[in-house]
Amino acid sequence: MFRTPLAAALLFATPAAAQQLTPAEITRVDAIVADALASTQVPSASIAIVRDGRIVYARAYGDQGPGMKATSADAKYQIASISKQFTAAALLLLEDEGKLSLDDKVSKWVPDITGADRITVRQLLSHTAGIQDYWPQDYDFAAMEKPVTPQQILDRWAKKPLDFEPGTAWQYSNTGYVVAGMIIEKASGMKLLDYLQKKILKPLGMQAMDQDYAVGPGFPQGTHRFALGPVRPAKPAAHGWLWAAGELAMSAGDLAKWDIARIDRKILSPEDWAAQETEVKLADGSGTRYGLGVSLGQHDGTPMVEHGGEAVGFLSENVVLPEKRFAVVALVNADFGGAPGEITQGITEIFYPPMTTQPAQTIDQARDALARKLFDQLRSGTLDRALLTEDANYYFTPQASADYRDSLAPLGEPVRFAALGKPRLRGGFVNRNYEIVYQGKRLVAITYAEPGAAGKFEQFLVQPR
Known part of the structure; x- marks a missing residue:
């Protein structure tokens, strides 16, 4: 069903923006993507590069699947958990509107979950609430064959005992973001996607949509693979499973527009951007390397704002170096192989070669x-x-x-x-x-x-x- 990725990359690579990189840089970028696709057998990738606060390169490579007439850099990939920073941004905007506070107890908005009187909205966004994650697996489980509502997710996972006392540990939790999405709808009086479209997506000219509907003709076909077996089409999860934890599908270029807004401190106030990019500390003072919907780190001493995403059949990676006014986006239609991270790291190192190495980690x-x-x-x-x-x-x-x-x-x-x-x-x-x-x-x-x-x-x- 899918062509060999490297051959497809060479046949169907399609530029989609003014190419302001040098020919040598373009050659290196294209080689990084082609190598990542060939080594992992991921069918396609779509990338965008921001340099000096502008999109200077956007290109799609490979085979996006039978629903696409031709490989297109405008194709909308499911970005999954990268959407969390948009959910967090919506709550920051609602705080600016005086409709809530990030320090509100969740019980003010969603009282019927465990610990609602001890958990704050801010802790939901920073994964420090202690609410158990409903989807830690990198595959879809049996329940995901049927549609689900936010309330049904809460009923099954958010009413369990907390995994830890709020603020005392960090644990990635999609469930916490479902609670956050319900708070957005109650505070704004609007559907989550409607609020995002009005306040963020349309003002930035982003052609984003609900990822549940980014399937079929006109959209990339998600794929998966069992070990080193054949690349197979992936069956999407039923509607509702990602929602506020990963609600959006968009092109790499559209996600780059959001990165430019971060670099330029637009849409959100400078104070809100700073709040999203400030590391949340635990009760004992230890760090989490996470802000509000974004992971925080460094690239060779330069602050880095990053997040990845995984949906059924899709992986994505978004890296921003705000001080360098640089960003790179990589989206693929495969939930295996780690190609997005390989691509974003390789491209980042073209422009900002690392000078230091990370120490080895311990094992159990x-x-x-x-x-x-x-x-x-x-x-x-x-x-x-x-x-x-x-x-x-x-x-x-x-x-x-x-x-x-x-x-x-x-x-x-x-x-x-x-x-x-x-x-x-x-x-x-x-x-x-x-x-x-x-x-x-x-x-x-x-x-x-x-x-x-x-x-x-x-x-x-x-x-x-």
């Missing part, structure tokens, strides 16, 4: 051994389902298990299986990722497991790295 030896055990079972086709949760057993269908075995077994024994980064809590599970190295090939395993040395795996996805 007990869980690493169990992860290696499960990986060996997957490649040999001897999966012990007692190691998996109910959701993970749902994911590993006969087709998925066969693709894992058939694609991994021929590779033989890996020369390296090692942890990447530190364990993180999400959705009541612990996330650990692993690099798997063969001669001439690198893979990554993205895992979630119940807490404890013997916790069952909720997720074990193997992808090209």
